[in-house]
Amino acid sequence: MSSELKNASRRGFIKGSLMMIPAVTVGGGVSLTAAAAEPPANLDDYQPTFFDADEWRFILAACDRLIPSDGEGPGALETNVPIFIDQQMEGKFGHAADWYMKGPFHPGVSPLFGYQSPLAPREVYRKGIAATGRYCQDNHGKGFAALDVDTQTQILTQLEKGEIEFDDVSSGQFFAFLLQNTKEGYFADPIHGGNKHMASWKFIGFPGARASYLEWVEQHNKAYPLGPVSLTGERG
Amino acid sequence: MAKTNPHVDVVLIGLGWTNSIMGMEMTDEGLSVLALERGPDQDTVPDFAYPKMADELTYGVRYQLMQRPAKNTLTVRHGVRDLAVPYRSLGSFLPGNGVGGAGTHWNGHTWRPQPQELRLKSYVEETFGADTIPEEMAIQDFGVSYDELEPHFDFFEKVAGIAGKAGNLNGEIQEGGNPFEGWRSDEYPMPPMKRTLNDTLFRDMATEQGLHPFPMPAANASEAYTNPYGMQLAPCNYCGFCERYGCLNYSKSSPQTCVLGALKQRKNFAYRANCEVMKVNLASDGKTATGVSYIDENGDEVIQPADLVIMGAYSLHNVHLLLLSGIGKPYDPISGEGVVGKNYAYQMNGGATLYFKDKEFNPFIGAGANAEVLNDFGVEQIDFGQAGFIGGSYFSAAMTNGQPIRNMPLPKGAPSWGAQWKQAVQETYGHTMTIGSHGSNMSYRDCYLDLDPTYTDDHGRPLMRMTFNWKDNDVRMTQFMKQKIDILSKALKPDDYKLSFKDFNSQYDVRPYQTTHNVGGAIMGTDPTSSVLNRYLQTWDVHNVFVMGASAFPQNIQYNPTGLVGGLTYWAAKAIREQYLPNPGPLVQA
Numbered sequence: 001m002s003s004e005l006k007n008a009s010r011r012g013f014i015k016g017s018l019m020m021i022p023a024v025t026v027g028g029g030v031s032l033t034a035a036a037a038e039p040p041a042n043l044d045d046y047q048p049t050f051f052d053a054d055e056w057r058f059i060l061a062a063c064d065r066l067i068p069s070d071g072e073g074p075g076a077l078e079t080n081v082p083i084f085i086d087q088q089m090e091g092k093f094g095h096a097a098d099w100y101m102k103g104p105f106h107p108g109v110s111p112l113f114g115y116q117s118p119l120a121p122r123e124v125y126r127k128g129i130a131a132t133g134r135y136c137q138d139n140h141g142k143g144f145a146a147l148d149v150d151t152q153t154q155i156l157t158q159l160e161k162g163e164i165e166f167d168d169v170s171s172g173q174f175f176a177f178l179l180q181n182t183k184e185g186y187f188a189d190p191i192h193g194g195n196k197h198m199a200s201w202k203f204i205g206f207p208g209a210r211a212s213y214l215e216w217v218e219q220h221n222k223a224y225p226l227g228p229v230s231l232t233g234e235r236g
Numbered sequence: 237m238a239k240t241n242p243h244v245d246v247v248l249i250g251l252g253w254t255n256s257i258m259g260m261e262m263t264d265e266g267l268s269v270l271a272l273e274r275g276p277d278q279d280t281v282p283d284f285a286y287p288k289m290a291d292e293l294t295y296g297v298r299y300q301l302m303q304r305p306a307k308n309t310l311t312v313r314h315g316v317r318d319l320a321v322p323y324r325s326l327g328s329f330l331p332g333n334g335v336g337g338a339g340t341h342w343n344g345h346t347w348r349p350q351p352q353e354l355r356l357k358s359y360v361e362e363t364f365g366a367d368t369i370p371e372e373m374a375i376q377d378f379g380v381s382y383d384e385l386e387p388h389f390d391f392f393e394k395v396a397g398i399a400g401k402a403g404n405l406n407g408e409i410q411e412g413g414n415p416f417e418g419w420r421s422d423e424y425p426m427p428p429m430k431r432t433l434n435d436t437l438f439r440d441m442a443t444e445q446g447l448h449p450f451p452m453p454a455a456n457a458s459e460a461y462t463n464p465y466g467m468q469l470a471p472c473n474y475c476g477f478c479e480r481y482g483c484l485n486y487s488k489s490s491p492q493t494c495v496l497g498a499l500k501q502r503k504n505f506a507y508r509a510n511c512e513v514m515k516v517n518l519a520s521d522g523k524t525a526t527g528v529s530y531i532d533e534n535g536d537e538v539i540q541p542a543d544l545v546i547m548g549a550y551s552l553h554n555v556h557l558l559l560l561s562g563i564g565k566p567y568d569p570i571s572g573e574g575v576v577g578k579n580y581a582y583q584m585n586g587g588a589t590l591y592f593k594d595k596e597f598n599p600f601i602g603a604g605a606n607a608e609v610l611n612d613f614g615v616e617q618i619d620f621g622q623a624g625f626i627g628g629s630y631f632s633a634a635m636t637n638g639q640p641i642r643n644m645p646l647p648k649g650a651p652s653w654g655a656q657w658k659q660a661v662q663e664t665y666g667h668t669m670t671i672g673s674h675g676s677n678m679s680y681r682d683c684y685l686d687l688d689p690t691y692t693d694d695h696g697r698p699l700m701r702m703t704f705n706w707k708d709n710d711v712r713m714t715q716f717m718k719q720k721i722d723i724l725s726k727a728l729k730p731d732d733y734k735l736s737f738k739d740f741n742s743q744y745d746v747r748p749y750q751t752t753h754n755v756g757g758a759i760m761g762t763d764p765t766s767s768v769l770n771r772y773l774q775t776w777d778v779h780n781v782f783v784m785g786a787s788a789f790p791q792n793i794q795y796n797p798t799g800l801v802g803g804l805t806y807w808a809a810k811a812i813r814e815q816y817l818p819n820p821g822p823l824v825q826a
Contacts, residue, residue, distance in 0.1 A: 066653040073658050093298060100305040100324040102691065112745040113312060115325045153654070160652075179653055187640040188293035204665040206600055206640050209290035211475035211484065213601040220433040223666075224598045231287045 040196045043080055050089035050122060051129075057145035058129045059085060065152050066182045073203040076182055084185030084194030085178075094122035107170075119169065121177050128174030131166035132159065191231045198236040201228040208236075238529065238537040244270045247528055247542035249513045249557065252337025253798065254784035254805045255548030256491035256499060257395070260465065261809035262546075263502045265817060270540065271507035272530050274549070275303075275334030279492050284482030292639040296480050301341045303331040303550075308693040310552065312746055314705040316569050316682050322691055322699065328745070329752040330480070331550045335509055336491045338550060338752060339798070343479040343604030343636060344455030344488055346398045347795035348389045348803065351382035351418045352616045353676075356626075356791060364621040370709055374579055374679045375626070376790035379762040379771035382418050385803045388810070390421050392802030393453075396489040397461045397469045399605075400424035400453035414450045416611045426458045429472065433597055434669035435608040438633035441727050447612045452632060453799070454605030455489035465498040476637040478604030488604060508532070514695060516545050516561040516781060525563075525781050531695065543820075544780050544812075548805075551787035555580075555685050555757035556700040563778050564758075564768045569682050569703070575768045577686045579679035579756040580702060581792040582744075584627070584710045586737030587672040588721050589645045590730035597669055599638030607634035613720055615676060615794050627713040628794045629675035631721065640665065647732050671724060673717040673737070677710055679791040685757045705744050714738050753797050758787035760804075763826075770824040772811035773804060779822045782808055 048056045059082045069075030076082070088094055105118045119127070132155070136144045140151060147155070158164045159175040166174075185194030187201075189209065195201065201208050208228035216224060227236045245267035248255040255271055262269045278284070278301075294300050303309075305324055313320035332338040352359045355377040360368055369375065402423045403413025428451035431439070435451070442449040456478070457469035472487035486493050499505055510533035517526045517539065527541040547554045558564055558576050567578035611617070615628030637643060645668045650660035688701040718737040725733045761767025764776035769788055775781045784805050786797040793800065815823055 067658060068655050070655040071659055073662055075658075096325075098299070098304045098306050098325075100309045100322045100691075102322070104690065106319065106321050109319065109321050110743075112743055112747070113321050114323065114327055114746045116321055156653075182653075184293055184297060184641055187644075188297075189291055191291070192293050200640070204640060204661060206638060206665070209287050210600075211286060211290045211473070211477055213474040213476070213598075214471065216598065216601055217430040217432060217474050220436065221596050222598075223596045224601070231291060233287075 040080060040190060041083055041193075043077060043083065046083050048086045050086050050094065054133065054143070055126070055129045056082070057143065058133065061145040061152060062156065062178060063182055065149070065156055066179060067186055074199040076186060078196065079186055079194055079199050080196040081182055081185035081194045084188065084192055085181045087193045088181055088184075089122040089125060094120065096120035117170065117173065124169055124174050124177055127169035128166070128171065128178075131169060131171070132174075135164055189231045190234065198228045198230055198234065202236050238539050240539040240541065243541040244268045245542065246270070246544045246546060247272065247540055249528065249545065249547045250274070250337060250549035250553070251335050251491065251507055252332065252548060252550070253339040253491055253802060255546060256495035257802070257805045258546050258548060258784065258809060259499045259505055260495060261806075261813060263499070263505045265813055267504065269505045270542070271505075272511040272513055272528070272540070273335050273507060273509045274512040275332075275509065277509035278334045278336060278340065278482065279496075280482065280484070280486055284484050286484045289481045289484045290475070290477050292641050295477075296639055297641055299326050299330060299480070301332060301334065301480065301482065302326055303333045306694070308699070310556075310700040310702050311688045311691055312702045312704070312744075314703070314743055316703055320688060320701045320703070323746055327747045328750050329754055330749070331552060331752065335496070335507070336482070339490045340482050340492065341480050342455075342798065345605050345607075345796040345798075346393065346396060346453045346455045346489075347799045348418055349382070349793045349795060349800050350416075350614060350616045353793045354378045354380060354382055354385070360620060360626055364619070368620050368626065372681050372707070373626070373709065374681050374791075376579070376679075376759065376761050376766060378790060379760055379767070380804070380807065385807055386419070386421060388806035389799060389803040391464070391806055392799065394425050395463050395465065396455050396494055396802065397426060397457055397463050398424050398453050398455055398489070399426040399429050399458035401428050401451055403450060412450060414609070414611050415448050416614055416616060424453065426461055429454050429456060429458045429603060429606050430474070431608070432601065432606060432635045433595065434633045434635050435606070437669070437728060438608045438671065441724065442608075442610055445724065445727060447610050449608050449610055452605050452607035452609050452634070454603070455798075456603045456605045457487045457489075463494055465495060467494050467497055469493055472603050474601050474603050474606070476600040476602045476639065478602075478636060511538075512695075513557065514560070514697070516557065516563060518562065518778065522562070523778060525778050544782075546782045546784065548784040551757065551785045552685070552700065552754050554783050554785055554787040558758055558768065558783070559685075559687050559700065560697055563775055563781060566686055567684050569684055572681065575759070575764075575766065577684045577757050579759050579790050580683050580685050580704060580754070581677045581679045581756045581789070582704065583751045583753045583792055584629075584675040584677045584706070584714050584738065585673060585750060586675075586714045586718060586721070586735070587670055588725045588733055588735050589668055589670050590725055590728060590733040591647055591664060591668050593667060593731045595667060597635065597666055599635055599643065599666060599668075602635040602637050604636055606636065607632040613717060623712075623716060625709045625712040625716065626678055627676040627710060629673045629713065629717045630794055631717070631724070632672050632674065633669060634672060635669065638666070648734050671721050673714065673721055674794065674796070675710070675713055675717060676794040677792040678707070679756055680707055706738055706742050708740065711738055711740050711742065753786065753792065755786040755789040755792045755797060758783050759790045760788040761790060770822070772815075772823045773808040774811075774816070774823050776822070776826055780820060782812065784808065
């Protein structure tokens with residue numbers, strides 16, 4: 001019963017790999033070749049794609065509180081973290097494109113069961129920023145970005161602990177996305193829009209995309225001497 | 237109307253480790269073999285080529301190589317009376333997607349089970365008495381012995397190219413290996429990997445404590461290697477991008493690096509990616525399969541006739557497909573009747589994070605299976621009667637990667653944001669190591685898989701529903717390990733350390749990553765009333781359907797599953813070749 005099979009896999013292979021490429025680039029909102037030629041954006045000149053002007057002021061101020069420039073090491077603003085977040089909103093993450101988003105939804109179940117909201121992350125941001133803005137106006141008479149640093153810190157702490165509640169979005173979930181994405185933008189490869197000039201990697205001593213250490217494995221208890229490289233070949 | 241393809245002798249569902257092996261074994265017999273893979277095709281070049289892989293956000297955080305819940309997921313609940321809700325975004329476990337499956341994105345910890353684990357129920361009854369087994373516990377024997385599997389473990393280790401040190405060669409205990417392991421007919425094909433600082437600290441401390449440390453059996457090549465199929469591995473360069481990534485260096489054992497390059501050259505083998513099997517088709521009497529139905533890359537339904545169907549999808553997907561195909565009686569936890577979905581189990585893990593102000597660990601210099609290990613608290617070492625639990629664990633000091641988004645352990649009390657967080661990050665990064673406990677998980681009457689009554693996948697099929705929670709027996713096991721790891725942590729004299737183990741209030745949490753060792757649901761055994769598969773991984777009810785993978789485990793072993801999965805696959809292949817093909821029918825009479 002043996003027979004030679006007509007091999008459809010070759011065609012499938014080529015199709016399959018072509019299909020992979022947009023998936024990778026859409027995921028990051030960037031393409032390897034385009035970013036290689038361009039220096040990182042200047043945050044002051046950046047025009048956000050997803051966030052409007054009010055929302056952008058909130059993102060800038062909140063990122064500055066979450067990873068401030070105080071003390072040693074760069075802050076979220078010097079490393080273009082807000083640009084990273086804006087780009088993530090337009091990619092697969094912002095749209096929850098990979099997540100199971102069919103109902104029925106039971107957002108009241110225990111948090112142990114993970115994400116159970118019908119809102120994609122970009123909708124959580126939009127509603128969360130608007131609700132935080134209303135809270136700041138009602139209780140402090142101005143928008144979040146116009147408040148002093150201590151009050152901003154206090155409000156973010158209350159969001160984190162769920163002490164401020166909103167009607168149309170979970171304040172805790174909103175804060176969790178904001179913090180998660182801020183740290184991602186800080187530590188991810190600069191190809192994704194943040195970590196400008198690999199400043200966070202230089203700060204902690206992570207060599208980035210070097211990915212080759214055979215000669216260093218057995219050199220124990222000595223700080224690795226080389227600076228980072230990025231996916232596009234930038235050296236720091 | 238569905239299109240019907242020309243007949244093939246064997247159709248393989250999924251193209252990861254198990255069905256890559258089955259492809260070699262079945263084509264050796266001269267059979268025509270077609271593999272259908274749900275996900276995309278992928279290979280070292282171009283998909284895993286440097287520098288693309290060295291991208292933590294895309295692969296480590298956004299799970300580029302993993303199953304998309306949007307296409308197919310399952311629902312989860314803690315108890316039989318609870319509402320199950322979908323596992324909407326990935327967390328606790330990460331089924332792979334595409335050619336190579338989980339064998340592409342794993343770390344490469346490659347263990348054989350302890351001989352006792354394969355006959356756990358009998359071992360417990362004979363050694364400690366039947367009343368040691370709690371009422372609700374559902375452990376069983378695998379129905380196959382270590383001695384029967386030994387040649388197949390050995391061959392899988394040679395195909396995968398495992399780096400390690402034998403501890404028991406034909407009954408002779410070997411210096412530097414695991415003295416408690418089952419006997420081995422041969423040394424590992426490669427010497428152990430190089431040691432990192434955490435390895436040597438742990439090894440020296442453990443030796444002083446009178447314990448028996450040894451290097452992790454690693455599916456990361458320690459030198460240039462050619463396997464029995466002529467596939468070549470290159471020495472690992474400790475790139476620090478292993479788990480969740482495809483290997484950029486031809487060093488991690490995977491279906492791509494160890495099998496598929498050879499298999500694809502065979503003229504009687506073909507595979508189609510982006511083809512998702514909907515169900516196994518049965519003859520009108522329900523006793524044989526006629527082939528499978530699948531949705532092809534264009535979204536069209538195709539009927540694929542075949543004489544033999546071998547399921548080698550991820551363990552959870554094998555069970556889902558059995559339920560959707562009506563093969564075997566679904567398990568009912570109330571009556572205790574039925575078998576498909578029965579005995580789902582997971583893995584009970586815990587660990588310590590140790591901070592050393594003045595030590596430089598360079599955590600980004602690491603490999604998936606670079607670790608120093610102890611087996612002194614394994615299943616076979618513990619007096620279950622005295623300890624008050626059934627189970628065991630191995631401990632490891634591993635240094636897999638230092639990718640900073642996910643691997644930023646901070647001291648107790650450090651804030652999660654703000655200027656003090658930044659300061660803690662600077663002070664801590666590169667100065668920590670871990671000791672992990674990787675423990676068994678028993679099976680229970682109310683931990684099982686069935687079809688969800690509400691939610692559907694993108695083809696409109698019911699999702700599978702997982703009912704699972706932690707049980708006191710396994711919490712007692714991990715609390716026992718916590719005491720041991722506390723002692724070992726103190727002995728290393730860190731500046732600070734913290735322990736993270738489940739306690740008696742712990743409920744299963746789908747959010748943090750724990751492990752992709754989901755087992756059971758299509759279990760093997762000796763009796764059709766208590767198992768889905770016989771000892772050759774053949775379904776009791778439909779003799780030309782075989783099911784590979786960890787879905788066959790009646791409970792989870794203390795080790796990572798791949799070594800046992802590989803051994804069982806070669807064991808089943810031998811039975812198919814030598815017994816089934818000459819005389820197709822049930823290999824064990826019910």
